[in-house]
Amino acid sequence: MVQPPEIEAELLAFLRREVFAPQVALTSETDLIAAGFDSLSLVRMLVFVETTYGLWIPESEITGTTLRNVRSLAALVSRLLHER
Amino acid sequence: MSADPRFNGCDYLMLGFDHELRRHGFAGNSCQIVLELGSAISPDALRERLRKLLERYPVLSARPAGLFSPKWKLPRGNSREPQVRVHRDEPGLRQRIVNEPLDTNAGEIVRFDLIELAEGRVQLVFTWVHALMDAPAAEHFLALVGREDLPLSAAHSLTPCRVRLPLRERGRVAWKSLHQFDRYCEAPPRSLGHRHHDAVPLLQYRVEKFSAEETARVRANGVRHCGILGDAQYHASVAVMELHRLYQRLGNASPSYVLPVPVGLRPKGTIEPLFSNQVTMLMVQFLPEHLSSVADAVAALKTQTGHAMRGGLIESSVMLSEMFRFLPRPIYMAILKQGLRGEICSLFYGDTASVSPLLTTFLGASIADLTHVAAVTPSPGVGVIFYHFHGVLRLTVLHLSTVLSEAEAAGFAANLRSRLLEP
Numbered sequence: 323m324v325q326p327p328e329i330e331a332e333l334l335a336f337l338r339r340e341v342f343a344p345q346v347a348l349t350s351e352t353d354l355i356a357a358g359f360d361s362l363s364l365v366r367m368l369v370f371v372e373t374t375y376g377l378w379i380p381e382s383e384i385t386g387t388t389l390r391n392v393r394s395l396a397a398l399v400s401r402l403l404h405e406r
Numbered sequence: 407m408s409a410d411p412r413f414n415g416c417d418y419l420m421l422g423f424d425h426e427l428r429r430h431g432f433a434g435n436s437c438q439i440v441l442e443l444g445s446a447i448s449p450d451a452l453r454e455r456l457r458k459l460l461e462r463y464p465v466l467s468a469r470p471a472g473l474f475s476p477k478w479k480l481p482r483g484n485s486r487e488p489q490v491r492v493h494r495d496e497p498g499l500r501q502r503i504v505n506e507p508l509d510t511n512a513g514e515i516v517r518f519d520l521i522e523l524a525e526g527r528v529q530l531v532f533t534w535v536h537a538l539m540d541a542p543a544a545e546h547f548l549a550l551v552g553r554e555d556l557p558l559s560a561a562h563s564l565t566p567c568r569v570r571l572p573l574r575e576r577g578r579v580a581w582k583s584l585h586q587f588d589r590y591c592e593a594p595p596r597s598l599g600h601r602h603h604d605a606v607p608l609l610q611y612r613v614e615k616f617s618a619e620e621t622a623r624v625r626a627n628g629v630r631h632c633g634i635l636g637d638a639q640y641h642a643s644v645a646v647m648e649l650h651r652l653y654q655r656l657g658n659a660s661p662s663y664v665l666p667v668p669v670g671l672r673p674k675g676t677i678e679p680l681f682s683n684q685v686t687m688l689m690v691q692f693l694p695e696h697l698s699s700v701a702d703a704v705a706a707l708k709t710q711t712g713h714a715m716r717g718g719l720i721e722s723s724v725m726l727s728e729m730f731r732f733l734p735r736p737i738y739m740a741i742l743k744q745g746l747r748g749e750i751c752s753l754f755y756g757d758t759a760s761v762s763p764l765l766t767t768f769l770g771a772s773i774a775d776l777t778h779v780a781a782v783t784p785s786p787g788v789g790v791i792f793y794h795f796h797g798v799l800r801l802t803v804l805h806l807s808t809v810l811s812e813a814e815a816a817g818f819a820a821n822l823r824s825r826l827l828e829p
Contacts, residue, residue: 346675
């Protein structure tokens with residue numbers, strides 16, 4: 323089973339590569355929304371999670387808390403994978 | 407001497423729309439940001455500031471050139487300085503300014519108008535050709551004009567939209583977008599066309615301002631219907647629903663409505679490149695049965711957006727416009743319209759989210775209000791722009807005089823406002 327740190331690293335790499343500018347010092351604790359993460363970034367990330375882990379995150383799980391940063395997102399993905 | 411900057415696909419698409427508008431007697435595809443300033447500013451100080459910026463960014467007086475390799479032809483020798491005009495406020499002035507074409511072929515691609523209001527206040531109308539840059543870049547540029555404390559060095563780049571695909575892949579990827587149009591043509595959109603044939607071709611607009619409490623209500627509706635970060639999806643879905651109702655009232659219900667959803671291509675956290683349109687469009691089709699409730703409309707939008715992302719339609723759309731930029735403008739527009747049986751889309755829609763936090767003062771004057779204005783093509787002739795200024799929602803409703811009457815446009819704006827607020 324994929325562990326949260328591994329998911330965190332994958333998500334960070336994706337967001338750094340595909341969503342944020344290189345000059346944004348994105349870490350696992352960066353506030354995503356304050357850094358400019360928007361609705362289309364969210365859809366791109368959802369599709370990335372689906373492609374990588376075969377998991378579509380239900381809308382009810384996408385809240386201010388889970389979207390707070392990469393760490394909370396990775397925890398969500400990990401939990402949903404375990405519950406599957 | 408610097409090289410002439412090349413257009414990217416989206417820049418050239420905007421220039422194509424400029425051609426389309428001028429062909430129908432309109433001023434062209436220009437945009438405006440209107441700032442209401444808390445105190446007067448010196449026109450000479452503004453001219454001086456623009457002179458300095460022109461030295462740094464000669465593209466500000468370039469003209470479009472190049473038949474098969476479109477680019478901004480930079481001025482050789484003396485540049486034409488951007489105009490700064492001063493007006494006394496009078497009825498109809500803003501409409502005159504928004505309908506006055508820029509002399510693009512002579513290098514007039516930005517213009518500034520200062521309107522003297524009562525009590526020493528001033529409105530600054532910044533007009534630019536859309537082919538030069540998109541709205542977020544224009545906000546940043548305006549901040550650079552108004553604030554000498556901001557660094558200029560990182561603002562200019564000539565790179566096209568960033569898509570990392572090998573050359574041989576590009577044609578295949580671009581083709582996906584054309585297939586999408588084929589599906590849409592099973593129920594092709596039909597816009598209102600030129601209903602008012604005798605009207606003078608004018609762009610008109612009105613601004614709906616929401617209070618802080620109303621903004622909170624619209625936001626809450628957005629979260630309820632679309633989840634967190636769902637504001638834009640909510641705005642877009644409700645706007646198409648209201649458009650459908652307008653069409654029904656006018657006895658012209660369309661078999662479908664196609665909405666171009668803008669996708670910003672700039673990596674988050676940067677505004678570079680400044681003089682460029684870093685946007686592509688995801689086309690979303692709404693059938694009348696999608697428009698009976700907000701939930702249905704949102705579901706249609708979300709489903710199609712998800713499919714588009716999975717199917718690589720963003721990359722496809724970028725590739726298509728990159729390939730089409732080598733076509734002459736009239737041919738480009740003809741092909742574009744052929745894709746949807748004569749239509750470009752059903753509604754022009756922009757959602758620039760929050761206005762740049764750098765736009766706080768302008769040459770020392772406070773910025774009390776801000777309005778975004780953009781042109782819309784003769785068909786569909788209707789558009790909406792959503793944005794937040796100082797945390798409160800603004801909505802600009804645009805229409806062409808040949809398509810809607812003033813009363814029809816006012817009704818559309820009022821109904822859209824009410825529906826956004828509806829619990």
